[in-house]
Amino acid sequence: MKPENITLISFGYFEKRFLGEIMYDVEREFRIPVIVREGYLDLSLYFDPARRQYNGNRLLQDINQQFASDETKTLAVFNVDLYIPILTFIFGQAFLNGRCGIASAYRLRNERYGIAPNEPVFVDRLRKEVIHELGHAFGLIHCLTPTCVMRSSTYVEDIDQKGWSFCPKCRKQLEG
Amino acid sequence: MTQKISILIVDDESSVRDSLYNWFIEDGYQVDCAEDAKVALNRLESETFDIVLADIKMPGMDGLEMLKRIKAIQQDVIVIMMTAFATVETAVQALKDGAFDYVTKPFDPDDLSHLIRNASRQITLMEENEVLKEKVVSLENVEDLIGKSEAMNQVFREIESVAQSNASVIITGESGTGKELVARAIHANSPRKYFPLVSVHCGALSESLLESELFGHEKGAFTGAVYNRKGRFEMADNGTIFLDEIATISPKMQIELLRVLESKSFMRVGGNKEIKSDFRVICATNRDLKTMVDNGVFREDLYYRLNVVNINVPPLRERTDDIPLLVDYFIKKYCKTMNRAVMTIDPAALKRLEEFPFPGNIRELENMIERAIVVGNGKKITLKDLPIDRPEASPSFESLNDIEKHHILQILNKYNWNISASAKALKVDRVTLYNKIKKYQLKQANN
Numbered sequence: 001m002k003p004e005n006i007t008l009i010s011f012g013y014f015e016k017r018f019l020g021e022i023m024y025d026v027e028r029e030f031r032i033p034v035i036v037r038e039g040y041l042d043l044s045l046y047f048d049p050a051r052r053q054y055n056g057n058r059l060l061q062d063i064n065q066q067f068a069s070d071e072t073k074t075l076a077v078f079n080v081d082l083y084i085p086i087l088t089f090i091f092g093q094a095f096l097n098g099r100c101g102i103a104s105a106y107r108l109r110n111e112r113y114g115i116a117p118n119e120p121v122f123v124d125r126l127r128k129e130v131i132h133e134l135g136h137a138f139g140l141i142h143c144l145t146p147t148c149v150m151r152s153s154t155y156v157e158d159i160d161q162k163g164w165s166f167c168p169k170c171r172k173q174l175e176g
Numbered sequence: 177m178t179q180k181i182s183i184l185i186v187d188d189e190s191s192v193r194d195s196l197y198n199w200f201i202e203d204g205y206q207v208d209c210a211e212d213a214k215v216a217l218n219r220l221e222s223e224t225f226d227i228v229l230a231d232i233k234m235p236g237m238d239g240l241e242m243l244k245r246i247k248a249i250q251q252d253v254i255v256i257m258m259t260a261f262a263t264v265e266t267a268v269q270a271l272k273d274g275a276f277d278y279v280t281k282p283f284d285p286d287d288l289s290h291l292i293r294n295a296s297r298q299i300t301l302m303e304e305n306e307v308l309k310e311k312v313v314s315l316e317n318v319e320d321l322i323g324k325s326e327a328m329n330q331v332f333r334e335i336e337s338v339a340q341s342n343a344s345v346i347i348t349g350e351s352g353t354g355k356e357l358v359a360r361a362i363h364a365n366s367p368r369k370y371f372p373l374v375s376v377h378c379g380a381l382s383e384s385l386l387e388s389e390l391f392g393h394e395k396g397a398f399t400g401a402v403y404n405r406k407g408r409f410e411m412a413d414n415g416t417i418f419l420d421e422i423a424t425i426s427p428k429m430q431i432e433l434l435r436v437l438e439s440k441s442f443m444r445v446g447g448n449k450e451i452k453s454d455f456r457v458i459c460a461t462n463r464d465l466k467t468m469v470d471n472g473v474f475r476e477d478l479y480y481r482l483n484v485v486n487i488n489v490p491p492l493r494e495r496t497d498d499i500p501l502l503v504d505y506f507i508k509k510y511c512k513t514m515n516r517a518v519m520t521i522d523p524a525a526l527k528r529l530e531e532f533p534f535p536g537n538i539r540e541l542e543n544m545i546e547r548a549i550v551v552g553n554g555k556k557i558t559l560k561d562l563p564i565d566r567p568e569a570s571p572s573f574e575s576l577n578d579i580e581k582h583h584i585l586q587i588l589n590k591y592n593w594n595i596s597a598s599a600k601a602l603k604v605d606r607v608t609l610y611n612k613i614k615k616y617q618l619k620q621a622n623n
Contacts, residue, residue: 057191057194057195057198083282084191084195084199085191085195085281086199086258086281086282086288087195087199087282087283087288088282088283088284089285090285093198093199093202094202095198096201141201141202141204142202142203142204152202152203154284154286155286
C-alpha cells in the first residue's frame with residue numbers, strides 16, 4: 001500500500017534547513033508528499049563510550065517504536081557518528097520494506113576528512129543518503145547501476161559518484 | 177548465478193546477527209542466522225548455503241571446531257571466520273582448516289563488501305568452471321559425430337531441426353552407434369549450450385543408486401551419505417540431462433521420473449525441501465521401447481512423454497560409405513593421442529574393413545583402429561594389424577551342418593589329418609570322425 005506521506009525528522013544538533021533544501025527532491029523522486037519536522041531523543045542513551053559512537057541498531061528500533069507509523073515512511077536524520085556492532089561506522093540504515101530508517105550527516109561533511117567545507121557538496125550527499133535509506137524502506141535493495149541512488153556506498157567518494165535518482169529498474173520496482 | 181547467494185550468519189551475539197542480517201538483506205542476499213554452532217550445523221545438514229560467516233569465539237563449540245564440521249557436511253561452502261580477538265595463530269589455523277578468509281570485528285563497511293564480493297566471485301567462478309568443464313567434454317565429443325552417407329545426413333538434419341526446441345528426444349540405435357554423440361550434438365546446438373549437459377548411465381546403477389544420483393541426497397539419508405550431494409537433475413539446471421539406457425530403469429524409477437518430468441521439481445533423498453530445476457531430457461536406448469510398452473514392461477505415459485521426437489542412429493553396416501572417413505578420423509585422433517606421426521591405411525585393409533559387418537558398430541571400428549596403431553609398424557596399417565579373421569577363415573554359415581563341416585576340416589588341418597588326434601580334440605571316436613569325413617566329402621588339401 002502506498003504511504004500517505006514521507007516524514008523527515010531531524011534530531012539533536014542538526015540544522016533543519018538542510019532538510020528543507022532536500023525535501024522537494026525527495027518528494028519528486030518518490031512522488032509522495034514530504035513532511036519535515038523535529039524530534040527529540042536523549043542520544044546519550046545510545047552512546048557507546050568505548051567506541052565514542054552511537055548505536056544505530058538501537059536508534060532504529062526506537063525510531064520505529066516511538067516515531068514511525070504504518071501510514072507513512074519515516075526517516076530520522078542525525079548529526080552523530082553511527083555504528084552497528086559489526087561495522088566501524090554506517091551512513092545510515094533502514095528496515096527493508098519497513099516503516100522507517102535512519103541516516104547520519106556526521107561523516108558527510110568535507111571537514112571530517114581534512115578538506116575545506118563545501119555546503120553544496122554536503123547537501124548533495126545528504127540528499128542521496130536520505131533517498132537511499134528511504135528506498136530501502138520502500139523495499140529496494142542495493143543496485144549495481146553506477147549512477148543509481150540505490151548503489152551501495154561505503155565511502156563519501158562512492159556517494160559523490162552516484163546520482164540522487166533511481167535507475168529505470170529501481171524506479172519500475174518502486175512504482176510497481 | 178541463476179539464484180540468489182545464500183549466507184548463514186553464526187554468532188552468539190544477537191546484535192551482531194541483526195546487524196549483519198540487515199546489511200546483507202539490503203544487498204539482496206538470502207540471509208539466515210544461527211545463534212550457535214549446534215544450530216548452524218543442524219541448518220547446514222538440512223539446507224545448502226553458499227557462504228557461512230561465523231564467529232570464532234562462541235560458547236559450546238568454538239568456530240574452528242565448527243569449521244571442520246561444516247567442511248564435513250558441505251565441502252564447497254565458503255566459510256569466513258570473524259573474531260573480536262585477532263591472533264595470527266587462530267587466523268592461520270582457520271585458513272589451514274579451509275576457511276576462505278578471516279576478519280576482525282568490527283570491520284570497515286568497505287572491507288565487508290569486498291569480502292562478500294570476493295566470495296561471490298569465487299562461487300561464480302566455481303560454477304562457471306563446472307559448466308565449462310562439461311562444455312569442453314560436450315564440444316570435444318561432438319567432433320566425433322562423423323559421416324556423409326545419406327543415413328547420417330538424415331540424422332544431422334534431425335539434430336538440426338530438434339536442437340532449437342525444448343522437446344524431449346529418444347535416440348534409438350544399436351550399441352556403439354554413437355547415441356551419446358547425437359545427444360551431445362543436440363545440446364551443443366541448442367540455446368542451452370552454455371549450461372551443462374549431464375549424462376547418466378541408467379543401466380550401470382542399481383535402483384537406489386540411480387535415485388540418489390538423479391535426485392541427490394542429504395547427509396545421513398543412507399549409509400555412506402557422508403555429504404549433502406546435488407543430484408543430476410539439479411546439476412542440469414538450465415541445461416540438458418542425458419539418460420542413457422533408459423529401458424533399464426525399474427518400474428518405481430519410471431514413476432519417479434514421470435513425476436519429475438511433469439513438475440520439473442523434486443526432493444533430494446532424505447530431504448524435505450522441494451528443488452526446482454529447468455532441464456531438457458534426452459534419452460537413449462538400444463531396445464524397442466514400444467514393444468516394452470506393449471508388453472507392459474515400460475510405462476506408456478512415460479514413453480509418450482519422452483518420445484516427443486525419435487532419432488534413429490543407423491548401424492555402421494548400413495552406412496559403409498562412412499567407413500573411410502571414420503577410419504581416417506580415428507587414425508588422426510589416436511596418432512595424436514599417442515604422439516605418433518599420422519599413419520596411413522593399406523587399401524586392402526580398408527577394403528576388408530568396408531566388408532566387415534561390425535556388430536559392435538563404430539565403437540568396434542574405433543577400438544580396432546586404436547589397436548592397429550598400437551601394434552602396427554608406425555607407418556601404415558595393414559591387414560595383419562587388424563583383428564579380423566580372413567574371410568575364408570570365417571565364412572558366413574547358415575546351417576549347423578555347414579558349421580560342423582567347417583570346424584571338422586579346421587581340426588583335421590590343425591592335426592595334419594591325424595585321425596586319432598583330431599578325434600580326441602573333437603571328443604568323438606575315430607569311427608564317428610570317419611563317418612563325418614565321408615558325409616561331408618572332406619579331403620586333405622595336398623592329396
